[in-house]
Amino acid sequence: MAPGQQFAVDVSVKDGTAKSVVIEFTFDDSKVAYVAKSTYGPFSVLSSVSGNKVSVAGISDTAVDISSKTKLVTFVFSVYQDATGTITFNCTTANVDGRDVACVAGSLAIAIEVWQAYDKNGNGKVDTNELISGIQDWLSNKLSTVDLIKIIQKWLQS
Numbered sequence: 357m358a359p360g361q362q363f364a365v366d367v368s369v370k371d372g373t374a375k376s377v378v379i380e381f382t383f384d385d386s387k388v389a390y391v392a393k394s395t396y397g398p399f400s401v402l403s404s405v406s407g408n409k410v411s412v413a414g415i416s417d418t419a420v421d422i423s424s425k426t427k428l429v430t431f432v433f434s435v436y437q438d439a440t441g442t443i444t445f446n447c448t449t450a451n452v453d454g455r456d457v458a459c460v461a462g463s464l465a466i467a468i469e470v471w472q473a474y475d476k477n478g479n480g481k482v483d484t485n486e487l488i489s490g491i492q493d494w495l496s497n498k499l500s501t502v503d504l505i506k507i508i509q510k511w512l513q514s
């Protein structure tokens with residue numbers, strides 16, 4: 357996963373049958389931005405993204421068989437250019453028919469190497485001008501020495 361890239365997060369449930377599903381999760385809004393969503397049957401799905409919180413409710417007049425994994429919504433996020441580290445999605449609520457259930461795949465970790473934030477042309481390498489912008493950030497205390505060395509190591513491999 358590189359800065360600027362988009363990726364999808366599926367919200368799915370798996371239980372017996374259900375007429376209602378409520379799912380909430382949070383994400384690190386300093387690293388990723390919400391872009392778009394798509395909803396799927398068999399539930400009528402209502403959802404919102406507010407700040408760093410995503411809320412999803414699915415209802416059905418008749419009990420829906422969710423004994424196999426059933427997808428409700430796909431959210432698309434994009435990674436900020438300067439994001440590094442791990443992006444984690446934390447499930448805070450999973451409820452089926454009024455019962456709290458375990459969050460399936462409650463967190464999603466996306467590792468971002470520090471050099472990726474400097475790969476401005478997205479060629480998977482640290483070019484010399486990209487290294488120089490890293491050095492400039494290091495000189496102005498916007499980049500740690502450990503991270504600068506990681507970028508230099510990648511530049512040496514490029």
Ligand SMILES: [Ca+2]
Nearest residue numbers: 475479481483
């Ligand atoms: Ca590059």
